[in-house]
Amino acid sequence: MKSIIIMGILSGILSLFGCGNKTEKSQGFIQRAKQIEIAQLGGELKLLEQNKTEFDFIGITSNGIDCIYFVQDNSKFQIEFEAMTDQQIPYIDKLKTFATQNGFEIQMTTYGNKPQYDAKEAPVLKIITNSNLEKTAEIGQKIQQDIFKNKAETKYDVVP
Secondary structure, eight states, rough: OHHHHHHHHHHHHHHHTTTTOOOOTTTEEEEOOOOEEGHHHHHHHHHHHTSSSSSSSEEEEEESSEEEEEEEEETTEEEEEEEEEEGGGGHHHHHHHHHHHHHHHEEEEEEOOOOSSSSSEEEEEEEEEEEEEEEEEEEEEIIIIIOOOOOOOOOEEOOO
């Protein structure tokens, strides 16, 4: 029951604050997401681990396409990728291959979010890393470099 409630909350949050929403106008000013370089991911994961983030997950994206989410699950981390745009769809297979080559189990799911293409729900690839903070930061960096071809100096928005 708890996981169903968490998935429902996560679904609503992703639809409001997900990777497609890089800036938000509110009361006459533009609010930008916090930006980091990939070397700073460990610090953001530390905040997540210490429950010092707004939600029980964080995501990073440099362009709205390369958005990966980090979710803490019983003091271990998992990595998720949700294909909300048609440009993200090819990355599901690339991430599946990455996971398999690195010995990680994968799980396909959905949070019920309506994508920006002709599909009822956006698919979510969950990479079961069961990793600690340091290993998760390393895996996230490798995904951004190998799959999305981002560089060390790439700036990422931390979402939500």
